Amino acid sequence: MAARARAAGVPVIGDIELFAQARTSLPPHKVVGITGTNGKSTTTALVHHILKTAGVPTTMGGNIGLPILAQDPLPAGGVYVLELSSYQIDLTFSLDCDVAMLLNVTPDHLDRYESFGAYAASKARLFEMQRAGQHAYAGRENGVISKVAEDWGAIPIDVDELDAELFGEQSEWPALQGPHNKKNAAAARIAAFMTGLVSFHDIREALRTYPGLPHRMERVAERDGILFVNDSKATNPDSTAPALVAYPDVHWIVGGLAKTKDLGPCAEQLGHVRAAYTIGESGPMFAHLLAGKVPVTQSIVLDRAVRDAAGAAKPGEVVLLSPACASFDQFRDYEQRGQAFREAVEALP
Structure with missing residues (x-):
């Protein structure tokens, strides 16, 4: 038209x-x-x-x-x-x-x-x-x-x-x-x-x-000394890399509908990553890219990734959803993905 x-x-x-x-x-x-x-x-x-x-x-x-x-x-x-x-x-x-x-x-x-x-x-x-x-x-x-x-x-x-x-x-x-x-x-x-x-x-x-915006480095909760951060708006590696730098010890939830076939600038920030938990369509790709660099769990879906990360994280560390990908493989949009992360955190025992 x-x-x-x-x-x-x-x-x-x-x-x-x-x-x-x-x-x-x-x-x-x-x-x-x-x-x-x-x-x-x-x-x-x-x-x-x-x-x-x-x-x-x-x-x-x-x-x-x-x-x-x-x-x-x-x-x-x-x-x-x-x-x-x-x-x-x-x-x-x-x-x-x-x-x-x-x-x-x-x-x-x-x-x-x-x-x-x-x-x-x-x-x-x-x-x-x-x-x-x-x-x-x-x-x-x-x-x-x-x-x-x-x-x-x-x-x-x-x-x-x-x-x-x-x-x-x-x-x-x-x-x-x-x-x-x-x-x-x-x-x-x-x-x-x-x-x-x-x-x-x-x-x-x-x-x-400044209170911040939902889904952009949003502090969702702190449980047993572990901080949970919702950065669902980070839909490409360029926006995820700075989020990794923000914390020294990160359990990184990554994956979705990828816009690139590599880690981009995230590759330079893996020293901050204690472990990665891959989800979505690009989960296997990220698991391959990260293999040998950081411990990787192929969690497949977001609620399982939250449970996996929460179970491995120690007090003082951060569970970070910063997917470096679009959300459309498993969610309507990044906002729904961020809300699903929040609900998964709230559902933790």
């Missing part, structure tokens, strides 16, 4: 473009737009939390929470914080964000795009839509990001700018553990501060009180 519409010269747009076209009728406001392969939900929610902590009228939408068109307009001085997928950006043509951020680009959704370069270019259109004087930032993830920053004048996001004296140590942010969340915090700090509406004190307090 969309192809036929384009062939007939009929514009195909999405809800974000409708919001963009309606902005002139809204009370004066600002928009923060955040895209990237990994980390955009946490960064979006954290920017929203920082603004709320500072007493700024704000809401978040796009690829997170309620659709933006289903929400009431903000009063004057408000900030709309939008998580934007490449799909949404593809259907958007006039969203000029006051602050635009491209966190990272790693291989994903390549069934939709003709190449990795085309996928990266889709995300970079967030900068293309901006006007002079607006703020553009990009992560320091890989060569693609560097080229984007060069092409659009995007300023690199520097994690080192998150000064501990100003914003506190990462150990003080319970819901933001791991190197990936330090990057998310650095990006959120910049985005919120560049609205001109928050102070360093507001940011420090918000980092400390």
